[in-house]
Amino acid sequence: MTTYQNFIGGEWIKSCASKSAPNVNPANTDDVIGDIPLATREEARRAVEAAAEAFAKWRSTPAPTRGRIVAQAARLLETNKEELAQTLTREEGKTIAESRGELQRSINVAEFCAGESRRLTGETIPSELPLNFAYTIKQPLGVVACVTPWNFPVAIPVWKIAPALVAGNTVVFKPATLTPGTATRIVELFEEAGIPPGVLNLILGSGSEAGEEIINHPAVKAVSFTGSNGVGIRLYEQASRRGAKVQCEMGGKNPVIVLEDCDIDLAVESTVQGAFGSTGQRCTATSRAVVVNQIADEFVQRIAKRAQSMRIGAGVDPQTEMGPSVDENQFKTVLQYIDVGREDGATMVCGGERVTGDGFDKGYFVRPTLFDHVTPDMRIAREEIFGPVLSVLRVKDFDEAMQVANDSEYGLSSSIFSNDASRIFRFVDDIETGMTHINSPTTGGEAHIPFGGIKGTGIGDREQGSTALDFYTDLKVVYVDYTGRKREGNLY
Numbered sequence: 478m479t480t481y482q483n484f485i486g487g488e489w490i491k492s493c494a495s496k497s498a499p500n501v502n503p504a505n506t507d508d509v510i511g512d513i514p515l516a517t518r519e520e521a522r523r524a525v526e527a528a529a530e531a532f533a534k535w536r537s538t539p540a541p542t543r544g545r546i547v548a549q550a551a552r553l554l555e556t557n558k559e560e561l562a563q564t565l566t567r568e569e570g571k572t573i574a575e576s577r578g579e580l581q582r583s584i585n586v587a588e589f590c591a592g593e594s595r596r597l598t599g600e601t602i603p604s605e606l607p608l609n610f611a612y613t614i615k616q617p618l619g620v621v622a623c624v625t626p627w628n629f630p631v632a633i634p635v636w637k638i639a640p641a642l643v644a645g646n647t648v649v650f651k652p653a654t655l656t657p658g659t660a661t662r663i664v665e666l667f668e669e670a671g672i673p674p675g676v677l678n679l680i681l682g683s684g685s686e687a688g689e690e691i692i693n694h695p696a697v698k699a700v701s702f703t704g705s706n707g708v709g710i711r712l713y714e715q716a717s718r719r720g721a722k723v724q725c726e727m728g729g730k731n732p733v734i735v736l737e738d739c740d741i742d743l744a745v746e747s748t749v750q751g752a753f754g755s756t757g758q759r760c761t762a763t764s765r766a767v768v769v770n771q772i773a774d775e776f777v778q779r780i781a782k783r784a785q786s787m788r789i790g791a792g793v794d795p796q797t798e799m800g801p802s803v804d805e806n807q808f809k810t811v812l813q814y815i816d817v818g819r820e821d822g823a824t825m826v827c828g829g830e831r832v833t834g835d836g837f838d839k840g841y842f843v844r845p846t847l848f849d850h851v852t853p854d855m856r857i858a859r860e861e862i863f864g865p866v867l868s869v870l871r872v873k874d875f876d877e878a879m880q881v882a883n884d885s886e887y888g889l890s891s892s893i894f895s896n897d898a899s900r901i902f903r904f905v906d907d908i909e910t911g912m913t914h915i916n917s918p919t920t921g922g923e924a925h926i927p928f929g930g931i932k933g934t935g936i937g938d939r940e941q942g943s944t945a946l947d948f949y950t951d952l953k954v955v956y957v958d959y960t961g962r963k964r965e966g967n968l969y
């Protein structure tokens with residue numbers, strides 16, 4: 478059994494923590510993978526100090542040289558793809574195909590960010606005065622904290638760490654306590670790629686102790702957080718109060734609108750994929766299907782048939798279509814929400830219970846669950862469940878569908894199934910989400926395309942794509958006057 482260590486100032490260091498947590502396979506709780514000593518506040522501080530010390534040298538390392546190290550990390554992720562995918566499935570529970578997909582996304586992101594190191598450009602701006610011009614340069618911020626969730630424990634760290642490093646920042650990485658194995662391997666691969674001591678540090682510890690210590694440390698100039706709204710808003714309040722830059726990507730309650738003129742086979746298959754893929758534990762998972770009355774009966778019946786036929790099991794089995802919830806807490810939360818849905822009067826169409834027998838009792842398996850006749854005021858229509866639960870909200874027409882879809886505090890992703898160009902483009906104009914999909918699931922994204930939400934989901938710059946480095950850089954404006962004379966015009 479592994480005992481995980483922190484990585485501080487270029488050294489793997491055994492924690493002197495008195496508290497620890499087990500790393501458990503959610504598909505089989507007899508499989509205890511390792512033990513995580515929960516880093517102390519003092520260890521968290523040391524990691525920040527190591528990052529602060531390494532900053533000056535890393536900042537002055539040419540950006541393409543920094544990018545070359547990140548490119549090498551991408552190559553190592555590729556070489557170790559299968560081993561990392563197996564680790565990911567074992568500690569987080571997603572299917573092995575989903576883990577391989579996540580690894581590929583991570584490789585793509587690292588490659589993209591490495592390329593950005595040669596495009597860390599500013600702009601030149603003509604002046605209103607003769608013999609003058611201005612230009613901008615992008616500069617690193619200093620020590621950046623990357624605080625990440627368990628549901629994409631490889632991709633999300635990589636899409637924060639890679640751009641932070643390329644931009645010239647040093648990093649303290651605080652992953653979710655539930656996924657220490659993947660976090661450790663990511664850092665090992667960056668180390669092998671040639672990251673100098675102190676430039677990337679790893680602290681495995683609880684959010685409420687080590688995490689808080691990091692985000693409140695005055696040397697931490699920016700915090701990039703992905704996770705729940707409760708934690709994100711609190712962290713935002715704390716870090717921004719002392720003037721740190723903060724980026725939060727948080728929860729979702731993503732709607733799909735299904736109109737009468739759609740390809741219903743496509744709508745059903747895509748909604749099943751969006752709702753139950755990764756066990757509904759994607760921030761972009763489809764959790765509300767807003768369906769016009771005309772086709773609602775057929776849609777519900779076909780989704781139920783497909784959900785009931787899904788093969789549930791340990792993600793390591795290549796035949797498995799849906800794995801377990803990540804841990805006992807998440808599992809109980811999902812079952813509680815199912816009770817809430819029933820009590821609030823929604824119609825349970827299928828699922829609604831844990832899977833038992835045949836070894837399932839040792840894992841956190843819940844059947845794909847479909848609720849029909851959900852109304853917008855019900856809790857299952859409003860709150861993020863983060864499990865395999867889909868709510869169908871029936872509406873009379875497109876206008877009501879838009880109103881229901883937008884009736885949410887969240888604004889991450891959405892999609893529409895229709896073949897009517899006019900309504901599709903009205904949907905694109907008016908849907909209140911940061912990302913939207915036409916005739917495809919609410920899930921998915923690409924390394925070179927910006928990612929993130931609006932409303933209650935997102936605070937700060939978008940991650941990935943052309944915007945990936947925005948958060949991790951400050952813009953400096955330089956005025957150049959080559960008249961050689963005292964300024965006469967433009968005295969404001």
Ligand code: NDP
Nearest residue numbers: 626627652653654683684688689704705708726727728760
């Ligand atoms: P949490 O908010 O519980 O935790 C996220 C991270 O924050 C973990 O590393 C956690 O540590 C840490 N943390 C907890 N408390 C503190 C604190 N007081 N100070 C500093 N750090 C803290 O989220 P989950 O891990 O449960 O992830 C699921 C959530 O993530 C869902 O809401 C999902 O929608 C969201 N998410 C959003 C995405 C997006 O792009 N919008 C993408 C993926 C997920 P520890 O593990 O030790 O508690």
